[in-house]
Amino acid sequence: MQPKSPRSRSATAARTVNWRSAALALGVLTSLVLAQKLPAQDGGEVTRSHGYNFFGELKYPADYQHFDYVNPDAPKGGEIALAAQGTFDSLNPYTRKGRAAALSSSMYESLMDENAPADEYGSMYCLLCESIEYDEGKTYVIFNMRQDAKFSDGTPVTAHDVVFTHNLFLEQGLPSYAIAVKKRITGAEALDDHTVRFDFADDISRRSLIDQVGSTPVFSKKWYEETGARLDEPRLETSPGSGPYMIEDFEVNRRIVYKRNPDYWGKDLPVNAGRHNFDRIRIEYFADETAAFEAFKAGEYTFREEGNSKLWATSYDFPAAQRGQVVREEIPDGSPPANSGFVFNLAREPLQDKRVREALALAYNFEWTNESLQYGLFRHRSSFIQDTPLQAEGTPTPEEVAFMEALPVDVPEEVMSGEARMAHESSPERQNDRRNLRQAMRLLDEAGWTVGDDGLRRNADGEVLSIEIPVNSAGAAVLEAVIGSFVQNLQLMGVDARMEKVDPSQYTNRRRDRDYDIIFDSYRVFLGVGTGLRQVFGSGEAEFSLFNPAGLASPLIDGIIDAALATTTQAEQDTSLKVLDRALRYEFFMVPAYYKADHWVAYWDVYGHPEEIAPYDLGYLDYWWYDAEKGEQMRASGALR
Incomplete structure (x- = not known):
């Protein structure tokens, strides 16, 4: 925000099956209406729910334990190493200047998880919130936040942080974003430390209102006020996030390493079951694609989603691939192509x-x-x-x-x-x-x-x-x-x-x-x-x-x-x-x-994934995992350090 020729019938069929098997915003399958309807003071109805879909239909009930496509018993541990090309000079992913480091936005969470589920389109489930409430006309939404949510520095995530972040994006975010949001969202208010309300403009579409405020990342008001940092400027300091990962180390233009937050507050939530399984995510930077591919062959990084048809067709015959130490897979992609x-x-x-x-x-x-x-x-x-x-x-x-x-x-x-x-x-x-x-x-x-x-x-x-x-x-x-x-x-x-x-x-x-x-x-x-x-x-x-x-x-x-x-x-x-x-x-x-219709992936054989990949996200950073036994064998053989 990349090849059998032309695409085989089997690949096409697999893609069709993905569409037919997912409960999406296409009316393919019938979903259950799971939100609770409560009477409102004005005589209307208030919906209270653990998730949101514009049409009111959710695949997963309030007592779900995990998403269907994950392995809830996936082991935690190990490292996945990726490649990036070019340079970076900022750890602020929202800067309007310079180039932000890869995955630098991944440390921040939103009220609802915009990255899951990967088998249902148009639905979001509570993450920083535990429930949402909205009226029949969707003129407002209230998020009831989880009181145990914390930033990586140990400070609580509060409704005041949510309101602060909303206003920060309006003041220092992309102009196109600010203009659009100001027309639609008329107010953001912390009702108390863990309850936040957003009000929406009259006489506009009800689309993307609750989704918008629910998917905005939440920053630490305390950190921004103490440091005086700006959202729109590059910097090599990071505000604390509430997500499962935090920066461990970096070297500008060379690498960046994210480590699991050992005190991550949300590790036991159903929305996170079977996800975020690696202890470390390492990204190595290379000047160009040739250098990056040679480094993969040498085991300097371990996972590659291939986009180069020439490499895919001709270059995966190096010794480690011939020995079966590097796995190649073509996995059907259920999303529309870019x-x-x-x-x-x-x-x-x-x-x-x-x-x-x-x-x-x-x-x-x-x-x-x-x-x-x-x-x-x-x-x-x-x-x-x-x-x-x-x-x-x-x-x-x-x-x-x-x-x-x-x-x-x-x-x-x-x-x-x-x-x-x-x-x-x-x-x-x-x-x-x-x-x-x-x-x-x-x-x-x-x-x-x-x-x-x-x-x-x-x-x-x-x-x-x-x-x-x-x-x-x-x-x-x-x-x-x-x-x-x-x-x-x-x-x-x-x-x-x-x-x-x-x-x-x-x-x-x-x-x-x-x-x-x-x-x-x-x-x-x-x-x-x-x-x-x-x-x-x-x-x-x-x-x-x-x-x-x-x-x-x-x-x-x-x-x-x-x-x-x-x-x-x-x-x-x-x-x-x-x-x-x-x-x-x-x-x-x-x-x-x-x-291309499929994901082309190549990886050193130290990873596992569910037999069925979710149609809307390959998920190698989400719900794949590290196989410690394979990793030990690979190190013992000298193939990987």
């Missing part, structure tokens, strides 16, 4: 013409790059919720048409009655598909970008059509090759295109500042409706939202999101998301790229 691709910066005037974007897109030859550079291990993404029952298919259903007819904005006929836009096809035989390039050049001619005597395309004012794509120098070589082939095809069309390699810090800054014409980036996936959709796709924060790298600002998308937020049933929500997917594909602000 919405990755070539994102157009819509603030650039030439790219505001959709014909230009469509022409440039035709320079991407997925079929050739997949076969020639990526070993045929990927599929071409078309949808923003690919391979789920929510993705738009063919022409709109009657339910979709009715939804669009009720919108207060004009819906283009292409969206109202046309086929859902699919990724273009190219020839795998050669890098430059001549048919697509001819079509692209016709589109550029129509848009007024004609070829001059020097072979470059200019508009009527003599301006050259220039495209610059920054690339992270610490990134994967395969991605660089994919982008390079795209650039070469753009040049064949007469576009002054170039790829610029920049160091990780510069790349981060350019991405934040939108200093690019096109960037290979991702949009967040979604399986439900929430006001976070506005931050990602809405016009209100389009100029500065880090979650909207294209700067998409579309009245059509705004209207769909607003109407989706007003849906009241599961079926209505699902219809609205299909329409949103259809319209996002129509707007065409990114060239969809490749994706």
Whole structure:
């Protein structure tokens, strides 16, 4: 916030089973309504519950002992070691400057656990709180907090810390976040030391209100007031968290180590049973992917989630892998794939013409790059919720048409009655598909970008059509090759295109500042409706939202999101998301790229995991565990230190 060719039928079937077996916000299975209804003073009803789902349905009852997908008897102990690429200069994960260390947000907990369960979409269960209360109209929520919750420095976590954190994010957090929250949350009040209430604005959607305040991390008010630290600035000091891990050691740009808090207050909670099983989490930093992979082969770190198709296809034949000391697994992934691709910066005037974007897109030859550079291990993404029952298919259903007819904005006929836009096809035989390039050049001619005597395309004012794509120098070589082939095809069309390699810090800054014409980036996936959709796709924060790298600002998308937020049933929500997917594909602000259906993981054989992996989280830092017997054997053999 990465390959059997193409994806096998068995992998597809496994993915389908995941969807059918999970109690999700898709109406696939019937859940039980488990919340307790109590009379309110105004005559309405108050819901008191151990968890929250917008539709009121929870998979796990109030007396649940653990989530179904965990091993409640998983052993505690050992270490898992991972790799990170590039650099870090801050231990503050919320800074707007510099680069934060990997997993630096993992020390902080929220009122409700936003990271679990991994087999149920749209539901959250109490963590720092023991119960929540909200009225029928969801105009407020009250969290009754656990009185034994403590920060790692031993001080209690109180309602005053919750209110302080809420206000800190409004004052020093991301502007797009603060603007959105201020419109929706009108008050935060500590009713006593362990009871906190949030009030919500009138005449707005009830979506993402309770979820929002329930998932905000909680910081120590005492620490911030004593140190004077700011949330938006980099620093190498950390505020105490209430989570199971705390920083043990670090060396800037080299490594960071997290250790289990031996006094972690929440270790015996049902929400934590079978989870957080490692004593230490170590992250080693490397300059680039080559150095990182060589270090994995040597056992300098022990777990790798592979994203490089070339390495996966050709490089796992080193001695430790041949001896069976390194395990490789392809594990079905039940989540929609990342919405990755070539994102157009819509603030650039030439790219505001959709014909230009469509022409440039035709320079991407997925079929050739997949076969020639990526070993045929990927599929071409078309949808923003690919391979789920929510993705738009063919022409709109009657339910979709009715939804669009009720919108207060004009819906283009292409969206109202046309086929859902699919990724273009190219020839795998050669890098430059001549048919697509001819079509692209016709589109550029129509848009007024004609070829001059020097072979470059200019508009009527003599301006050259220039495209610059920054690339992270610490990134994967395969991605660089994919982008390079795209650039070469753009040049064949007469576009002054170039790829610029920049160091990780510069790349981060350019991405934040939108200093690019096109960037290979991702949009967040979604399986439900929430006001976070506005931050990602809405016009209100389009100029500065880090979650909207294209700067998409579309009245059509705004209207769909607003109407989706007003849906009241599961079926209505699902219809609205299909329409949103259809319209996002129509707007065409990114060239969809490749994706894989499975998690590719390789690890030194000292770990265990449940036989069935949860559909929505691979969970290697969550519910995997260290096998001490295997670890001892590995050390005795000299394979690992």
